[in-house]
Amino acid sequence: MSQTTWCVTTNRRGIALPAVVLAIGVLAILAVAALRTAVDERMASSSVRTGAAAVYAAEAGLNETLARWNDTTTTLDSLVQGLQPGDSLVQPWRTLVNGDRYRAVVYRRFEDGNQPLYQLIAEGRHGDGATRAVSYWVTPGSGGTLGGCCKSTATVRGGVLMDDNSTLTGIEGNPPGWDPTCATEDKPGIIVEDVNDLVLSGGGVDGVPPIVEDTSMSDETFETYGALTWEEIKNMADHTIGIVGPETYPNTAPHGDPSDPLGPIGSNGLPSDASDNWIGPRHNADGTCNVDHPLNWGSNDPNDPCYGHFPIVLVRGQVEIRGDSAYGQGVFLLGPNGVSGAEFEFEVCSSRENDVTCPGMVVVGIIIGRGCVDIEDRTRFFGSVFVDGDYFQATCENPPLYVEGNASVQYSGCGVQRALARSGLGAAASRTMVRLERRAFTELLR
Numbered sequence: 001m002s003q004t005t006w007c008v009t010t011n012r013r014g015i016a017l018p019a020v021v022l023a024i025g026v027l028a029i030l031a032v033a034a035l036r037t038a039v040d041e042r043m044a045s046s047s048v049r050t051g052a053a054a055v056y057a058a059e060a061g062l063n064e065t066l067a068r069w070n071d072t073t074t075t076l077d078s079l080v081q082g083l084q085p086g087d088s089l090v091q092p093w094r095t096l097v098n099g100d101r102y103r104a105v106v107y108r109r110f111e112d113g114n115q116p117l118y119q120l121i122a123e124g125r126h127g128d129g130a131t132r133a134v135s136y137w138v139t140p141g142s143g144g145t146l147g148g149c150c151k152s153t154a155t156v157r158g159g160v161l162m163d164d165n166s167t168l169t170g171i172e173g174n175p176p177g178w179d180p181t182c183a184t185e186d187k188p189g190i191i192v193e194d195v196n197d198l199v200l201s202g203g204g205v206d207g208v209p210p211i212v213e214d215t216s217m218s219d220e221t222f223e224t225y226g227a228l229t230w231e232e233i234k235n236m237a238d239h240t241i242g243i244v245g246p247e248t249y250p251n252t253a254p255h256g257d258p259s260d261p262l263g264p265i266g267s268n269g270l271p272s273d274a275s276d277n278w279i280g281p282r283h284n285a286d287g288t289c290n291v292d293h294p295l296n297w298g299s300n301d302p303n304d305p306c307y308g309h310f311p312i313v314l315v316r317g318q319v320e321i322r323g324d325s326a327y328g329q330g331v332f333l334l335g336p337n338g339v340s341g342a343e344f345e346f347e348v349c350s351s352r353e354n355d356v357t358c359p360g361m362v363v364v365g366i367i368i369g370r371g372c373v374d375i376e377d378r379t380r381f382f383g384s385v386f387v388d389g390d391y392f393q394a395t396c397e398n399p400p401l402y403v404e405g406n407a408s409v410q411y412s413g414c415g416v417q418r419a420l421a422r423s424g425l426g427a428a429a430s431r432t433m434v435r436l437e438r439r440a441f442t443e444l445l446r
Contacts, residue, residue, distance in 0.1 A: 057101060085105075090103070166174075169189055193214060376407050
């Protein structure tokens with residue numbers, strides 16, 4: 001009988017276990033890599049999202065700052081106007097409704113020709129700390145144009161009398177304390193329909209050239225102002241002062257209610273309270289410029305919120321504005337009141353006409369329309385005059401332009417530009433002008 005013998009060995013060399021361990025290791029590596037990739041993608045996506053949110057916050061700050069800059073009733077406009085080359089203006093952090101924040105800084109860099117050049121940098125910050133900044137290069141707009149107006153110190157249809165050591169010059173000049181960077185070239189002193197209408201009786205005229213004769217002047221010359229008619233310009237008036245006659249002019253001054261905190265406004269458009277009947281800046285309780293007051297004609301102080309306020313004032317009939325060392329700026333429209341025999345005059349003079357120590361008033365801007373202008377007694381006018389003294393055969397005590405008593409009339413390109421830009425009249429007449437010209441596309445700094 002055969003016998004079976006069993007042999008038992010302990011040296012087994014199979015590959016199943018190593019294969020399983022290797023597979024587990026590979027799967028672990030793949031899982032860790034996938035997890036790492038997911039984490040990286042999540043972090044990258046979060047970075048893009050938060051970075052985009054910060055960019056949007058920065059752009060919101062840029063647009064909001066530009067809007068406030070364009071609004072001449074805010075303090076930002078006046079503060080920027082006071083910057084010198086190399087200065088900066090830092091605005092406080094502001095919070096959006098979603099919790100993101102932004103801050104804007106305005107730098108005045110250098111001059112671009114005759115214009116100041118600014119860089120506006122807005123920094124946006126997302127809630128978790130991501131920050132981005134955008135930049136805009138800005139220069140103030142030229143203010144636009146107003147048809148044939150403002151191409152000389154004075155354009156007058158009718159008589160002109162320069163009397164008693166008065167001067168009229170087209171040599172570029174700026175009001176006291178103004179930054180000269182928006183100055184333009186010299187202009188003709190005066191443009192008249194007939195040189196025989198100009199009488200120099202102790203007064204002088206200067207310019208490049210001093211006198212120009214334009215025989216083509218007509219009613220139409222003073223009817224159309226770029227894209228605007230005379231009637232449309234009158235409808236833009238912020239305030240109307242003067243005596244109302246049979247001819248109706250729009251009175252857009254928001255006054256007349258006895259409960260008005262400024263006090264009741266009389267039929268002549270001026271405050272009935274004598275203590276409030278003076279030219280000068282007015283402010284609201286929160287410190288902003290009160291643009292509703294009919295005698296708030298701005299300020300020449302760059303730190304004053306009314307520094308950029310240039311109202312459009314419609315003057316009807318005869319109005320005398322008197323003031324010792326007073327200051328006013330704006331666009332003044334001369335409109336006859338339609339009363340037979342009325343004197344259509346706008347007088348600017350000192351109440352101390354015989355006091356040689358009184359410097360008189362300073363008036364900046366543009367005087368246009370149909371009527372007569374008297375500038376008297378050491379008053380200094382900077383800007384441009386454009387008047388038709390023959391319209392309606394207006395009867396004036398003096399010639400349509402009467403300058404006397406050591407008064408001066410000087411062309412100021414800066415005054416004309418700011419009056420057109422800040423009153424909005426230049427933009428309306430040009431149709432395409434914006435007050436701030438953006439000189440570069442938005443630049444992402446970081």
